[in-house]
Amino acid sequence: MSAGTQAGRPRDPEVDERITRAAAELFGAHGWSGFSVDAVARRAGVGKASIYLRWPNKEALLVAALAGRLSGVKDIDTGSVRDDLVALARQVLNAFLGEDGGALLRLTVEAASVPAGQEHLDRFLQSQAAAARAIVRRGIERGQLGPDTSVTLLLDTISGGALNHALVAPARLRDQVAAGADRYAEELVDFVLRSVT
Amino acid sequence: MSAGTQAGRPRDPEVDERITRAAAELFGAHGWSGFSVDAVARRAGVGKASIYLRWPNKEALLVAALAGRLSGVKDIDTGSVRDDLVALARQVLNAFLGEDGGALLRLTVEAASVPAGQEHLDRFLQSQAAAARAIVRRGIERGQLGPDTSVTLLLDTISGGALNHALVAPARLRDQVAAGADRYAEELVDFVLRSVT
Amino acid sequence: MSAGTQAGRPRDPEVDERITRAAAELFGAHGWSGFSVDAVARRAGVGKASIYLRWPNKEALLVAALAGRLSGVKDIDTGSVRDDLVALARQVLNAFLGEDGGALLRLTVEAASVPAGQEHLDRFLQSQAAAARAIVRRGIERGQLGPDTSVTLLLDTISGGALNHALVAPARLRDQVAAGADRYAEELVDFVLRSVT
Amino acid sequence: MSAGTQAGRPRDPEVDERITRAAAELFGAHGWSGFSVDAVARRAGVGKASIYLRWPNKEALLVAALAGRLSGVKDIDTGSVRDDLVALARQVLNAFLGEDGGALLRLTVEAASVPAGQEHLDRFLQSQAAAARAIVRRGIERGQLGPDTSVTLLLDTISGGALNHALVAPARLRDQVAAGADRYAEELVDFVLRSVT
DNA sequence: CCCTAAACGAGACGGTACGTCCTGTCTTTGC
DNA sequence: GCAAAGACAGGACGTACCGTCTCGTTTAGGG
Numbered sequence: 025m026s027a028g029t030q031a032g033r034p035r036d037p038e039v040d041e042r043i044t045r046a047a048a049e050l051f052g053a054h055g056w057s058g059f060s061v062d063a064v065a066r067r068a069g070v071g072k073a074s075i076y077l078r079w080p081n082k083e084a085l086l087v088a089a090l091a092g093r094l095s096g097v098k099d100i101d102t103g104s105v106r107d108d109l110v111a112l113a114r115q116v117l118n119a120f121l122g123e124d125g126g127a128l129l130r131l132t133v134e135a136a137s138v139p140a141g142q143e144h145l146d147r148f149l150q151s152q153a154a155a156a157r158a159i160v161r162r163g164i165e166r167g168q169l170g171p172d173t174s175v176t177l178l179l180d181t182i183s184g185g186a187l188n189h190a191l192v193a194p195a196r197l198r199d200q201v202a203a204g205a206d207r208y209a210e211e212l213v214d215f216v217l218r219s220v221t
Numbered sequence: 222m223s224a225g226t227q228a229g230r231p232r233d234p235e236v237d238e239r240i241t242r243a244a245a246e247l248f249g250a251h252g253w254s255g256f257s258v259d260a261v262a263r264r265a266g267v268g269k270a271s272i273y274l275r276w277p278n279k280e281a282l283l284v285a286a287l288a289g290r291l292s293g294v295k296d297i298d299t300g301s302v303r304d305d306l307v308a309l310a311r312q313v314l315n316a317f318l319g320e321d322g323g324a325l326l327r328l329t330v331e332a333a334s335v336p337a338g339q340e341h342l343d344r345f346l347q348s349q350a351a352a353a354r355a356i357v358r359r360g361i362e363r364g365q366l367g368p369d370t371s372v373t374l375l376l377d378t379i380s381g382g383a384l385n386h387a388l389v390a391p392a393r394l395r396d397q398v399a400a401g402a403d404r405y406a407e408e409l410v411d412f413v414l415r416s417v418t
Numbered sequence: 419m420s421a422g423t424q425a426g427r428p429r430d431p432e433v434d435e436r437i438t439r440a441a442a443e444l445f446g447a448h449g450w451s452g453f454s455v456d457a458v459a460r461r462a463g464v465g466k467a468s469i470y471l472r473w474p475n476k477e478a479l480l481v482a483a484l485a486g487r488l489s490g491v492k493d494i495d496t497g498s499v500r501d502d503l504v505a506l507a508r509q510v511l512n513a514f515l516g517e518d519g520g521a522l523l524r525l526t527v528e529a530a531s532v533p534a535g536q537e538h539l540d541r542f543l544q545s546q547a548a549a550a551r552a553i554v555r556r557g558i559e560r561g562q563l564g565p566d567t568s569v570t571l572l573l574d575t576i577s578g579g580a581l582n583h584a585l586v587a588p589a590r591l592r593d594q595v596a597a598g599a600d601r602y603a604e605e606l607v608d609f610v611l612r613s614v615t
Numbered sequence: 616m617s618a619g620t621q622a623g624r625p626r627d628p629e630v631d632e633r634i635t636r637a638a639a640e641l642f643g644a645h646g647w648s649g650f651s652v653d654a655v656a657r658r659a660g661v662g663k664a665s666i667y668l669r670w671p672n673k674e675a676l677l678v679a680a681l682a683g684r685l686s687g688v689k690d691i692d693t694g695s696v697r698d699d700l701v702a703l704a705r706q707v708l709n710a711f712l713g714e715d716g717g718a719l720l721r722l723t724v725e726a727a728s729v730p731a732g733q734e735h736l737d738r739f740l741q742s743q744a745a746a747a748r749a750i751v752r753r754g755i756e757r758g759q760l761g762p763d764t765s766v767t768l769l770l771d772t773i774s775g776g777a778l779n780h781a782l783v784a785p786a787r788l789r790d791q792v793a794a795g796a797d798r799y800a801e802e803l804v805d806f807v808l809r810s811v812t
Numbered sequence: 813c814c815c816t817a818a819a820c821g822a823g824a825c826g827g828t829a830c831g832t833c834c835t836g837t838c839t840t841t842g843c
Numbered sequence: 844g845c846a847a848a849g850a851c852a853g854g855a856c857g858t859a860c861c862g863t864c865t866c867g868t869t870t871a872g873g874g
Contacts, residue, residue, distance in 0.1 A: 033843075033845040056253055057280060060834060071847040076836065083254075149389050177382070177412045184385025185377040191384075192346055192377075215374045219415035229823030230865040236825080257855055268826040273857065426818025427870045433820080450647065451674065454860060465821040470862065543783050571776070571806045578779025579771040585778075586740055586771075609768045612810035623849030624839040630851080651829055662852040667831065 035077075042068040043075055047089035059086065099155045105163035106213060109178075112155060113186045113209035120190035121202040152183060173220050181216050232274070239265040240272055244286035256283065296352045302360035303410060306375075309352060310383045310406035317387035318399040349380060370417050378413050429471075436462040437469055441483035453480065493549045499557035500607060503572075506549060507580045507603035514584035515596040547573060567614050575610050626668070633659040634666055638680035650677065682738075690746045696754035697804060700769075703746060704777045704800035711781035712793040743774060764811050772807050 046068035051059045079085040100111045156179040163169035193201040243265035276282040297308040353376040360366035390398040440462035473479040494505040550573040557563035587595040637659035642650045670676040691702040747770040754760035784792040
């Protein structure tokens with residue numbers, strides 16, 4: 025077998041898709057304890073071998089399945105620090121209050137104990153931190169923020185504030201909280217910005 | 222037999238204690254995937270029946286085991302709003318950065334999907350909210366806070382800020398972050414209070 | 419405490435009765451594998467301690483419970499060897515084909531594997547052998563049988579023949595076979611007697 | 616998928632063999648109370664799933680394990696009815712007096728209440744009846760038996776006689792009875808044949 | 813007439829086994 | 844050589860049972 029050419033049937037990318045979708049759905053619906061490889065294979069209409077060809081174990085499968093859904097926070101540059109931060113807060117709120125909010129939240133925390141998950145979690149947090157840093161830097165350059173504004177505190181209060189707001193919402197009030205999320209993002213940012221301007 | 226008298230041998234409270242301690246230790250050490258009822262029974266020196274007499278399943282056992290450790294936030298009245306809030310922030314930071322921090326964090330989130338866990342999680346959050354409300358009310362009465370200060374925003378930014386700070390800490394930096402937790406609590410509170418005074 | 423006098427509440431003989439009856443009923447209905455001490459206690463309305471006060475374990479309880487029910491074969495003297503033997507054959511057939519035939523059969527055989535049960539089984543078999551011996555002896559005295567007739571062979575062929583006939587009957591034909599049992603007993607005895615007369 | 620072709624890995628016949636051997640050995644060594652599926656799996660070096668794939672429960676496993684050892688009665692054609700019947704009687708005596716005699720007996724009876732056991736028990740009894748029928752038919756053809764000899768009575772008296780003889784033997788006399796089994800078979804057959812010749 | 817002591821119903825206790833389900837691997841048939 | 848199917852060794856889950864123990868209550872005889 026010459027290098028570069030692989031003999032045999034190539035892997036079907038649609039199978040990847042079916043597996044990860046099934047995994048994400050099952051984890052979202054029943055949590056870790058209701059998440060079994062057998063069930064994923066059944067729901068995806070796939071043999072277990074096809075799963076273990078791609079990932080070495082259950083954790084890796086879960087991480088891969090949810091990593092796709094856990095899109096990193098995107099940097100936003102509206103020209104206004106306030107609007108940038110509002111967008112950031114909204115991204116966090118929507119991530120945790122949205123359709124797969126429960127799954128994402130669970131994964132985020134569970135990732136800390138799954139070695140392979142650390143990496144993805146870190147990546148997510150890094151992207152968040154990077155976005156915040158960029159926003160603050162631009163704000164300082166424009167003179168909208170003081171030159172010694174703490175990125176850590178801004179990020180913790182806004183991102184953590186949004187996280188807390190989503191986490192505190194009891195299951196039955198989740199829809200109401202989600203409906204008011206955009207408005208809350210503005211209030212939160214305005215509240216925090218009073219400290220730094 | 223008159224009501225109030227229960228026939229049969231009464232349950233041994235020490236057995237409750239042994240089981241929940243073993244459960245907390247095992248979950249803390251190996252996470253959910255390394256947490257088996259058989260192992261709990263072995264470590265506690267207890268028959269499985271004695272576990273299933275008390276809790277209907279694995280999840281309920283775990284919730285109960287960690288709920289005991291998840292002491293509600295205590296209300297504090299130092300006479301100064303600032304010091305009260307610092308104490309609150311420290312309680313949150315210590316809860317999540319302390320010995321069983323990871324376990325507690327995981328449980329807190331997982332509880333949302335375990336029916337029996339809802340109750341305990343809610344209790345914890347309620348105690349937190351109540352403490353925050355009391356602190357703010359006293360602050361307003363003393364004139365240390367404006368009369369229309371938002372309890373929600375204060376709680377989300379401080380408690381959520383602390384939570385985020387603990388959550389963001391990568392496993393290998395956990396000890397450093399824990400060491401600086403007290404100092405960070407002050408910075409966080411001072412930062413937030415600039416908005417309201 | 420002086421020897422011979424026992425202090426404390428005396429054992430209630432009715433409890434013995436309730437326990438052994440419940441045990442016999444349960445064993446008859448579900449066999450050894452469906453025979454549990456808990457179930458016996460429940461059905462008898464008795465605490466398990468009261469059972470274990472009387473018998474050291476499950477086997478001993480079963481043996482004691484069934485010993486009473488396993489009534490020995492009754493000796494019959496009609497004046498005719500043929501009629502005596504027909505009566506014997508009918509006793510065996512009815513015992514195993516009757517209402518509790520399955521239970522008795524199971525019990526008879528099961529007893530052989532429970533050490534303590536051997537004794538009771540032997541007692542039953544002895545009564546059978548004694549009855550047969552008496553019948554044959556009277557037959558010889560009356561000149562209806564040859565003087566060297568083998569009791570063993572007569573008993574084995576008649577009693578064993580009846581046993582085999584009942585045993586071979588498949589469950590669904592059991593009623594038919596039971597209906598023809600009386601007639602079969604006569605045929606069997608007449609068949610065997612042709613050898614000895 | 617066309618009918619007749621089964622997908623997936625086929626069952627390993629050697630696993631069947633290992634399981635039934637382990638089951639027979641354990642039952643023989645420790646009796647019913649020392650017969651556990653877990654122990655069978657351990658001794659056979661097999662997962663419990665592989666056992667429960669093949670048999671629905673413990674009883675069915677035991678029946679299957681012993682049914683294999685319970686070789687059907689073989690037809691014998693010595694040219695003499697008397698010798699054929701002696702051979703038949705010896706097969707029955709040896710089956711119930713042999714090494715696993717008690718186990719076999721118990722199983723034979725217990726089988727009546729275990730659905731899966733019916734089949735094997737019937738097979739055994741059918742083979743016995745078929746052998747007897749063939750022996751009698753040949754005897755009639757050769758003129759050694761009367762043309763209207765009852766197969767049922769012959770089978771019941773000989774097979775049942777042998778069964779009864781084995782059953783009656785107390786455990787402590789079992790060896791003696793076994794030693795005299797061959798001789799008893801001849802006496803039994805000669806006794807019964809006096810009726811039909 | 814109370815007091816001691818044992819029997820009683822009830823049910824918790826530490827263990828073990830049951831039958832089901834899951835994990836990660838292996839082995840088959842088809843493509 | 845990938846895909847689907849499913850058998851395999853191992854082990855956890857939640858239930859039921861065994862034989863022991865600890866409750867509170869009941870029923871006797873002895874002082």
